[in-house]
Amino acid sequence: MKRWRDKAEFKTRVLEWAAKLDVRARSLAVRPMRRKWASCSTAGNLNFSSELLDLDRELGDYVIVHELLHFSVPNHGKLWKSLMRAHLGDYERLDARLRQAAL
Numbered sequence: 350m351k352r353w354r355d356k357a358e359f360k361t362r363v364l365e366w367a368a369k370l371d372v373r374a375r376s377l378a379v380r381p382m383r384r385k386w387a388s389c390s391t392a393g394n395l396n397f398s399s400e401l402l403d404l405d406r407e408l409g410d411y412v413i414v415h416e417l418l419h420f421s422v423p424n425h426g427k428l429w430k431s432l433m434r435a436h437l438g439d440y441e442r443l444d445a446r447l448r449q450a451a452l
């Protein structure tokens with residue numbers, strides 16, 4: 350398992366994915382959140398749970414891409430799934446691992 354070095358590294362990663370997925374971030378925060386890994390508003394306010402910093406980087410990538418794709422695809426339908434697969438490969442495996450990680 351490979352963890353994030355620090356919050357700054359995680360934020361850099363979010364901004365890299367945002368640029369790649371054409372999402373305009375207005376604000377970006379990594380902070381404690383209750384029972385949630387992330388919340389993002391269409392206005393471009395991105396919030397990620399600081400608990401992600403204690404998990405494998407792969408899982409952080411999963412949450413980041415999952416949330417950012419919702420800017421263009423608001424559901425978990427066919428298009429969203431194919432984009433997830435295109436960017437992350439076997440994302441269902443990551444989803445299952447994240448569900449096992451305690452919130």
Ligand SMILES: [Zn+2]
Nearest residue numbers: 415419424425
């Ligand atoms: Zn979702």
